[in-house]
Amino acid sequence: xxxxxxxxxxxxxxxxxxxxxxxxxxxxxxxxxxxxxxxxxxxxxxxxxxxxxxxxxxxxxxxxxxxxxxxxxxxxxxxxxxxxxxxxxxxxxxxxxxxxxxxxxxxxxxxxxxxxxxxxxxxxxxxxxxxxxxxxxxxxxxxxxxxxxxxxxxxxxxxxxxxxxxxxxxxxxxxxxxxxxxxxxxxxxxxxxxxxxxxxxxxxxxxxxxxxxxxxxxxxxxxxxxxxxxxxxxxxxxxxxxxxxxxxxxxxxxxxxxxxxxxxxxxxxxxxxxxxxxxxxxxxxxxxxxxxxxxxxxxxx
Ligand SMILES: Nc1ncnc2c1ncn2[C@@H]1O[C@H](COP(=O)(O)OP(=O)(O)OP(=O)(O)O)[C@@H](O)[C@H]1O
Ligand SMILES: [Mg+2]
Numbered sequence: 001x002x003x004x005x006x007x008x009x010x011x012x013x014x015x016x017x018x019x020x021x022x023x024x025x026x027x028x029x030x031x032x033x034x035x036x037x038x039x040x041x042x043x044x045x046x047x048x049x050x051x052x053x054x055x056x057x058x059x060x061x062x063x064x065x066x067x068x069x070x071x072x073x074x075x076x077x078x079x080x081x082x083x084x085x086x087x088x089x090x091x092x093x094x095x096x097x098x099x100x101x102x103x104x105x106x107x108x109x110x111x112x113x114x115x116x117x118x119x120x121x122x123x124x125x126x127x128x129x130x131x132x133x134x135x136x137x138x139x140x141x142x143x144x145x146x147x148x149x150x151x152x153x154x155x156x157x158x159x160x161x162x163x164x165x166x167x168x169x170x171x172x173x174x175x176x177x178x179x180x181x182x183x184x185x186x187x188x189x190x191x192x193x194x195x196x197x198x199x200x201x202x203x204x205x206x207x208x209x210x211x212x213x214x215x216x217x218x219x220x221x222x223x224x225x226x227x228x229x230x231x232x233x234x235x236x237x238x239x240x241x242x243x244x245x246x247x248x249x250x251x252x253x254x255x256x257x258x259x260x261x262x263x264x265x266x267x268x269x270x271x272x273x274x275x276x277x278x279x280x281x282x283x284x285x286x287x288x289x290x291x292x293x294x295x296x297x298x299x300x301x
Contacts, residue, residue: 001028001029002028002029003026003027003028003029004027004028004029004063004064004150004151004182005025005026005027005033005050005061005062005063005151005182005184006025006026006027006061006062007023007024007025007050007059007060007061007062008024008059008060008061009022009023009024009058009059009060010022010023010024010025010046010049010056010058010059010060010061011023011056011057011058011059012042012045012049012054012056012057012058013057013058018206019042019045019206020042020045020046020049020206021205021206021207022058022059022207023042023046023059023203023207023208024208025061025201025208025211027182027184027199028182029150029180029181029182030177030180030181030182031177031182031183031198031199032173032174032177032182032183032185032196032197032198032199033182033183033184033185033197033198033199033200033201034185034186034187034193034196034197034199034200034201034214035047035184035185035186035187035200035201035203036186036187036188036190036193036200036201036202036203036288037202037203037204037292038204038292039188041203041204041205041206042203042205042206043155043186043203044084044155044186045206046203047081047084047153047154047155047184047186048083049061049068050063050068050079050153050184051068051076051079051081051153052068052069052072052075052076052079053081055069056068056069062075063075063078063079063151064078064150064151066078077105078149078150078151079149079150079151079152079153080143080144080145080146080147080149080151080152080153080154081144081152081153081154082140082141082143082144082152082153082154082155082157083140083155084155084156084159084186086136086137086139086140087128087136088128088136088139088140088143089128090127090128090129090130091127091128091129092127092128093124093125093126093127093128094122094123094124094125094126094128094131094138094139094142095124095125097128097139097143098113098124098139098142098143098146101143101146102146102147105147108146108147109148112145112146112147112148113142113146116141116142116145116146116172117142119168119171119172120138120141120142120165120168120169120172121138121165122135122138122139122141122142123135123138124139124142132160133159133160134160134161134162134165136160137157137158137159137160137161138161138165141154141157141169141172144157145172145176148181149181150181150182151181151182151183151184152173152176152181152182152183152184152185153184153185154183154184154185154186155185155186156185156186156187156188157169157185157187158170158187158189158192166192170192170195170196173185173196174196177196177198183196185197190284190285190288191283191284191285193284194214194283194284194285197214198213198214199211199212199213199214200212200214200217200284202288202291202292204291204292209291210291214284217284217287218281218282218284218287219260219261220259220260221259221282221286221287222245222257222258222259222282223257223258223262223279223280223281223282224255224256224257224258224279224280225256225257225258225262225265225277225278225279225280226253226254226255226256226276226277226278226279226280227253227254227256227265227269227274227276227277228252228253228254228274228275228276228277229252229253229254229269229272229273229274229275230252230272230273230274230275231252231272231273232249232252233249233252233253233254233272234268234269234272235247235249235254237268237269237272238254238256238265238268238269240268241258241264241265241268242264243258243259243260243261243262243264243265244256244257244258244265245257245258245259252275253276254269262279
Protein backbone atom coordinates (compact mmCIF):
# COMPACT_ATOMS: atom_id res chain seq x y z
CA UNK A 1 0.00 0.00 0.00
CA UNK A 2 1.30 3.45 -0.91
CA UNK A 3 1.60 6.01 1.84
CA UNK A 4 0.72 9.48 0.58
CA UNK A 5 1.12 11.46 3.77
CA UNK A 6 3.91 10.60 6.13
CA UNK A 7 5.15 12.63 9.07
CA UNK A 8 7.83 11.91 11.63
CA UNK A 9 8.05 13.93 14.82
CA UNK A 10 6.24 16.77 13.08
CA UNK A 11 5.91 19.66 15.51
CA UNK A 12 5.05 23.32 15.59
CA UNK A 13 5.67 25.90 18.28
CA UNK A 14 4.44 29.47 18.15
CA UNK A 15 6.97 31.42 20.26
CA UNK A 16 6.85 29.68 23.63
CA UNK A 17 3.63 27.83 22.91
CA UNK A 18 3.77 24.33 21.43
CA UNK A 19 0.71 23.68 19.28
CA UNK A 20 1.83 20.31 17.94
CA UNK A 21 4.09 17.79 19.65
CA UNK A 22 5.92 15.38 17.35
CA UNK A 23 3.13 13.91 15.25
CA UNK A 24 3.79 10.59 13.47
CA UNK A 25 1.25 9.96 10.74
CA UNK A 26 0.95 7.53 7.87
CA UNK A 27 -2.00 7.99 5.59
CA UNK A 28 -2.42 5.39 2.85
CA UNK A 29 -3.57 6.25 -0.67
CA UNK A 30 -7.26 5.96 -1.43
CA UNK A 31 -8.70 6.61 2.01
CA UNK A 32 -10.76 9.28 3.65
CA UNK A 33 -8.88 10.21 6.79
CA UNK A 34 -10.80 12.10 9.47
CA UNK A 35 -8.65 14.35 11.63
CA UNK A 36 -10.44 15.15 14.84
CA UNK A 37 -10.05 16.79 18.17
CA UNK A 38 -11.45 19.43 20.47
CA UNK A 39 -11.01 23.14 19.63
CA UNK A 40 -7.40 24.23 19.72
CA UNK A 41 -6.04 20.67 19.58
CA UNK A 42 -3.94 21.42 16.50
CA UNK A 43 -5.93 20.25 13.45
CA UNK A 44 -5.53 23.48 11.50
CA UNK A 45 -1.86 23.68 12.41
CA UNK A 46 -1.29 20.14 11.07
CA UNK A 47 -3.16 20.82 7.84
CA UNK A 48 -1.31 24.09 7.23
CA UNK A 49 2.01 22.33 7.83
CA UNK A 50 1.11 19.56 5.37
CA UNK A 51 -0.02 22.14 2.83
CA UNK A 52 3.41 23.79 3.07
CA UNK A 53 1.99 27.03 4.46
CA UNK A 54 3.67 26.82 7.85
CA UNK A 55 7.21 25.75 8.60
CA UNK A 56 7.58 22.94 11.10
CA UNK A 57 9.68 23.72 14.18
CA UNK A 58 10.38 20.00 14.65
CA UNK A 59 10.39 16.85 12.58
CA UNK A 60 9.40 16.46 8.96
CA UNK A 61 6.62 15.39 6.64
CA UNK A 62 6.17 14.22 3.06
CA UNK A 63 3.22 14.42 0.75
CA UNK A 64 3.34 12.03 -2.21
CA UNK A 65 6.99 11.40 -1.35
CA UNK A 66 7.94 15.11 -1.46
CA UNK A 67 9.25 16.84 1.61
CA UNK A 68 6.91 19.68 2.57
CA UNK A 69 9.82 22.05 3.18
CA UNK A 70 12.59 21.06 0.75
CA UNK A 71 10.28 20.01 -2.08
CA UNK A 72 7.43 22.29 -1.24
CA UNK A 73 6.37 23.17 -4.77
CA UNK A 74 6.29 19.60 -5.99
CA UNK A 75 4.28 18.59 -2.94
CA UNK A 76 1.89 21.51 -3.40
CA UNK A 77 1.23 20.59 -7.02
CA UNK A 78 -0.30 17.34 -5.79
CA UNK A 79 -2.42 18.95 -3.10
CA UNK A 80 -5.84 20.56 -3.08
CA UNK A 81 -6.21 22.71 0.02
CA UNK A 82 -9.29 24.25 1.56
CA UNK A 83 -8.49 26.56 4.47
CA UNK A 84 -10.82 26.68 7.44
CA UNK A 85 -11.42 30.38 6.85
CA UNK A 86 -11.68 30.50 3.06
CA UNK A 87 -12.21 34.04 1.78
CA UNK A 88 -10.85 34.00 -1.78
CA UNK A 89 -10.52 37.42 -3.44
CA UNK A 90 -13.60 39.43 -2.50
CA UNK A 91 -13.51 41.64 -5.62
CA UNK A 92 -13.46 38.77 -8.12
CA UNK A 93 -16.41 36.64 -9.12
CA UNK A 94 -16.11 32.94 -8.37
CA UNK A 95 -15.38 32.23 -12.02
CA UNK A 96 -12.71 34.96 -12.31
CA UNK A 97 -11.07 33.66 -9.15
CA UNK A 98 -11.11 30.02 -10.32
CA UNK A 99 -9.70 30.99 -13.74
CA UNK A 100 -6.96 32.95 -12.04
CA UNK A 101 -6.01 29.94 -9.90
CA UNK A 102 -6.32 27.58 -12.86
CA UNK A 103 -3.79 29.72 -14.75
CA UNK A 104 -1.41 29.65 -11.81
CA UNK A 105 -1.71 25.88 -11.80
CA UNK A 106 -0.91 25.79 -15.49
CA UNK A 107 -4.38 24.89 -16.70
CA UNK A 108 -7.37 22.97 -15.39
CA UNK A 109 -9.93 20.89 -17.26
CA UNK A 110 -12.83 23.37 -17.16
CA UNK A 111 -15.44 20.62 -17.50
CA UNK A 112 -14.39 19.51 -13.99
CA UNK A 113 -15.19 23.00 -12.71
CA UNK A 114 -18.57 22.92 -14.49
CA UNK A 115 -19.35 19.55 -12.98
CA UNK A 116 -18.44 20.73 -9.47
CA UNK A 117 -20.47 23.91 -9.95
CA UNK A 118 -23.54 21.86 -10.86
CA UNK A 119 -23.15 19.33 -8.08
CA UNK A 120 -22.71 21.98 -5.41
CA UNK A 121 -25.10 24.47 -7.05
CA UNK A 122 -22.39 27.09 -6.74
CA UNK A 123 -22.82 30.71 -7.81
CA UNK A 124 -19.79 31.70 -9.84
CA UNK A 125 -20.96 34.93 -11.44
CA UNK A 126 -21.27 36.91 -8.21
CA UNK A 127 -18.40 38.76 -6.54
CA UNK A 128 -17.03 36.51 -3.80
CA UNK A 129 -17.14 39.35 -1.28
CA UNK A 130 -20.91 39.59 -1.56
CA UNK A 131 -21.66 35.86 -1.31
CA UNK A 132 -23.19 34.24 1.77
CA UNK A 133 -20.86 32.15 3.91
CA UNK A 134 -22.07 28.84 2.46
CA UNK A 135 -21.90 30.10 -1.14
CA UNK A 136 -18.36 31.33 -0.59
CA UNK A 137 -17.44 27.96 0.92
CA UNK A 138 -18.60 26.28 -2.31
CA UNK A 139 -16.10 28.37 -4.29
CA UNK A 140 -13.45 27.24 -1.81
CA UNK A 141 -14.39 23.61 -2.31
CA UNK A 142 -14.25 23.96 -6.10
CA UNK A 143 -10.77 25.52 -6.02
CA UNK A 144 -9.55 22.61 -3.85
CA UNK A 145 -11.02 19.91 -6.12
CA UNK A 146 -10.78 21.39 -9.63
CA UNK A 147 -7.28 20.24 -10.56
CA UNK A 148 -8.09 16.67 -9.42
CA UNK A 149 -5.23 16.53 -6.92
CA UNK A 150 -3.90 13.29 -5.50
CA UNK A 151 -4.34 14.61 -1.96
CA UNK A 152 -7.04 16.86 -0.60
CA UNK A 153 -6.38 18.69 2.66
CA UNK A 154 -9.69 20.09 3.84
CA UNK A 155 -10.09 22.07 7.04
CA UNK A 156 -13.70 21.83 8.26
CA UNK A 157 -14.98 21.72 4.68
CA UNK A 158 -18.73 21.63 5.36
CA UNK A 159 -18.85 24.76 7.51
CA UNK A 160 -21.82 26.81 6.40
CA UNK A 161 -23.20 24.29 3.90
CA UNK A 162 -26.88 23.44 4.07
CA UNK A 163 -27.75 19.75 4.60
CA UNK A 164 -28.41 18.99 0.93
CA UNK A 165 -25.14 20.50 -0.23
CA UNK A 166 -23.37 18.85 2.68
CA UNK A 167 -24.64 15.49 1.48
CA UNK A 168 -23.50 16.19 -2.08
CA UNK A 169 -20.11 17.23 -0.75
CA UNK A 170 -19.75 13.91 1.09
CA UNK A 171 -20.68 12.08 -2.13
CA UNK A 172 -17.93 14.05 -3.85
CA UNK A 173 -15.44 12.98 -1.19
CA UNK A 174 -16.41 9.34 -1.69
CA UNK A 175 -16.01 9.68 -5.46
CA UNK A 176 -12.51 11.05 -4.99
CA UNK A 177 -11.66 8.18 -2.67
CA UNK A 178 -13.09 5.66 -5.14
CA UNK A 179 -10.71 7.07 -7.75
CA UNK A 180 -7.85 6.10 -5.45
CA UNK A 181 -7.13 9.63 -4.29
CA UNK A 182 -6.79 10.62 -0.65
CA UNK A 183 -8.88 13.00 1.42
CA UNK A 184 -7.56 14.30 4.73
CA UNK A 185 -10.21 16.32 6.51
CA UNK A 186 -10.81 17.92 9.85
CA UNK A 187 -14.33 18.22 11.16
CA UNK A 188 -16.27 18.70 14.35
CA UNK A 189 -19.35 17.07 12.86
CA UNK A 190 -18.92 13.52 14.03
CA UNK A 191 -21.79 11.89 12.16
CA UNK A 192 -20.34 13.32 8.98
CA UNK A 193 -16.95 11.80 9.75
CA UNK A 194 -18.66 8.51 10.53
CA UNK A 195 -20.41 8.70 7.15
CA UNK A 196 -17.24 9.13 5.05
CA UNK A 197 -14.07 8.36 6.95
CA UNK A 198 -12.21 5.06 6.60
CA UNK A 199 -9.68 6.02 9.24
CA UNK A 200 -9.59 8.59 11.99
CA UNK A 201 -6.96 10.22 14.12
CA UNK A 202 -7.80 12.05 17.30
CA UNK A 203 -5.65 14.88 18.58
CA UNK A 204 -5.66 16.27 22.07
CA UNK A 205 -3.50 19.15 23.23
CA UNK A 206 -1.33 18.78 20.13
CA UNK A 207 -0.70 15.05 20.55
CA UNK A 208 -2.11 12.16 18.58
CA UNK A 209 -3.95 9.88 20.96
CA UNK A 210 -5.57 7.50 18.47
CA UNK A 211 -5.04 6.52 14.85
CA UNK A 212 -7.35 3.72 13.84
CA UNK A 213 -9.68 2.43 11.16
CA UNK A 214 -13.30 3.31 11.83
CA UNK A 215 -14.29 -0.36 11.64
CA UNK A 216 -11.73 -1.31 14.24
CA UNK A 217 -12.70 1.52 16.56
CA UNK A 218 -16.27 0.33 16.41
CA UNK A 219 -15.33 -3.32 16.90
CA UNK A 220 -13.28 -2.46 19.99
CA UNK A 221 -15.87 -0.17 21.49
CA UNK A 222 -18.18 -0.95 24.36
CA UNK A 223 -21.57 -2.01 23.15
CA UNK A 224 -24.80 -2.65 24.97
CA UNK A 225 -26.72 -5.84 24.44
CA UNK A 226 -30.02 -6.90 25.98
CA UNK A 227 -30.73 -10.63 26.27
CA UNK A 228 -34.17 -11.88 27.23
CA UNK A 229 -34.41 -15.42 28.60
CA UNK A 230 -37.20 -18.00 28.94
CA UNK A 231 -36.58 -18.05 32.68
CA UNK A 232 -34.54 -15.91 35.08
CA UNK A 233 -31.33 -14.64 33.44
CA UNK A 234 -28.21 -16.61 34.48
CA UNK A 235 -26.47 -13.53 35.85
CA UNK A 236 -23.41 -15.29 37.32
CA UNK A 237 -22.68 -17.11 34.04
CA UNK A 238 -22.98 -13.87 32.08
CA UNK A 239 -20.73 -11.96 34.50
CA UNK A 240 -18.13 -14.72 34.20
CA UNK A 241 -17.59 -13.91 30.49
CA UNK A 242 -14.30 -12.03 30.17
CA UNK A 243 -15.62 -9.36 27.76
CA UNK A 244 -18.57 -8.43 29.99
CA UNK A 245 -18.00 -5.10 31.76
CA UNK A 246 -21.40 -4.72 33.36
CA UNK A 247 -24.55 -6.83 33.69
CA UNK A 248 -27.83 -5.97 35.34
CA UNK A 249 -31.09 -7.89 35.40
CA UNK A 250 -34.62 -6.57 35.17
CA UNK A 251 -37.30 -9.24 34.97
CA UNK A 252 -36.31 -11.82 32.38
CA UNK A 253 -33.92 -9.45 30.57
CA UNK A 254 -30.21 -9.00 31.24
CA UNK A 255 -28.76 -5.60 30.21
CA UNK A 256 -25.10 -6.14 29.44
CA UNK A 257 -22.16 -3.97 28.44
CA UNK A 258 -19.56 -5.85 26.39
CA UNK A 259 -16.13 -4.72 25.28
CA UNK A 260 -15.25 -5.96 21.82
CA UNK A 261 -16.67 -9.22 20.50
CA UNK A 262 -20.02 -10.49 21.76
CA UNK A 263 -19.48 -14.10 20.63
CA UNK A 264 -18.31 -15.49 24.01
CA UNK A 265 -21.30 -13.87 25.69
CA UNK A 266 -23.72 -15.38 23.20
CA UNK A 267 -22.15 -18.83 23.69
CA UNK A 268 -22.58 -18.52 27.46
CA UNK A 269 -26.17 -17.36 27.14
CA UNK A 270 -27.41 -19.83 24.51
CA UNK A 271 -27.88 -22.93 26.76
CA UNK A 272 -30.21 -20.91 29.01
CA UNK A 273 -32.85 -20.36 26.35
CA UNK A 274 -32.54 -16.88 24.85
CA UNK A 275 -35.82 -15.59 23.42
CA UNK A 276 -34.68 -12.14 22.26
CA UNK A 277 -31.43 -10.32 21.50
CA UNK A 278 -31.23 -6.55 21.10
CA UNK A 279 -27.84 -5.04 20.33
CA UNK A 280 -27.04 -1.34 20.35
CA UNK A 281 -24.20 -0.56 17.94
CA UNK A 282 -21.87 2.07 19.34
CA UNK A 283 -21.86 5.21 17.25
CA UNK A 284 -18.67 7.04 16.56
CA UNK A 285 -19.83 10.04 18.53
CA UNK A 286 -19.92 8.03 21.76
CA UNK A 287 -16.50 6.58 21.00
CA UNK A 288 -14.99 10.00 20.30
CA UNK A 289 -16.44 11.47 23.45
CA UNK A 290 -14.57 8.93 25.53
CA UNK A 291 -11.33 10.02 23.86
CA UNK A 292 -12.06 13.76 23.87
CA UNK A 293 -12.77 13.58 27.59
CA UNK A 294 -9.65 11.54 28.34
CA UNK A 295 -6.99 13.40 30.31
CA UNK A 296 -3.59 13.28 28.69
CA UNK A 297 -0.54 13.90 30.83
CA UNK A 298 0.57 17.52 30.46
CA UNK A 299 3.70 18.44 28.55
CA UNK A 300 6.41 16.08 29.70
CA UNK A 301 9.10 18.27 28.14
N1 LIG B 1 -0.36 32.08 14.81
C1 LIG B 1 -0.45 31.57 16.05
N2 LIG B 1 0.22 32.11 17.07
C2 LIG B 1 0.13 31.59 18.32
N3 LIG B 1 -0.61 30.51 18.65
C3 LIG B 1 -1.29 29.91 17.65
C4 LIG B 1 -1.27 30.40 16.31
N4 LIG B 1 -2.04 29.60 15.55
C5 LIG B 1 -2.54 28.67 16.39
N5 LIG B 1 -2.09 28.85 17.65
C6 LIG B 1 -2.41 28.01 18.82
O1 LIG B 1 -2.11 26.66 18.50
C7 LIG B 1 -3.09 25.78 19.03
C8 LIG B 1 -3.68 24.94 17.91
O2 LIG B 1 -4.39 25.79 17.01
P1 LIG B 1 -5.16 25.21 15.76
O3 LIG B 1 -5.66 26.38 14.99
O4 LIG B 1 -4.30 24.23 15.06
O5 LIG B 1 -6.37 24.46 16.46
P2 LIG B 1 -7.53 23.58 15.83
O6 LIG B 1 -7.31 22.20 16.30
O7 LIG B 1 -7.62 23.80 14.37
O8 LIG B 1 -8.82 24.18 16.56
P3 LIG B 1 -10.31 24.38 16.01
O9 LIG B 1 -10.94 23.05 16.08
O10 LIG B 1 -10.89 25.33 17.01
O11 LIG B 1 -10.20 24.94 14.63
C9 LIG B 1 -4.10 26.67 19.72
O12 LIG B 1 -3.80 26.67 21.07
C10 LIG B 1 -3.88 28.03 19.12
O13 LIG B 1 -4.20 29.04 20.04
MG1 LIG C 1 -8.99 24.66 13.16
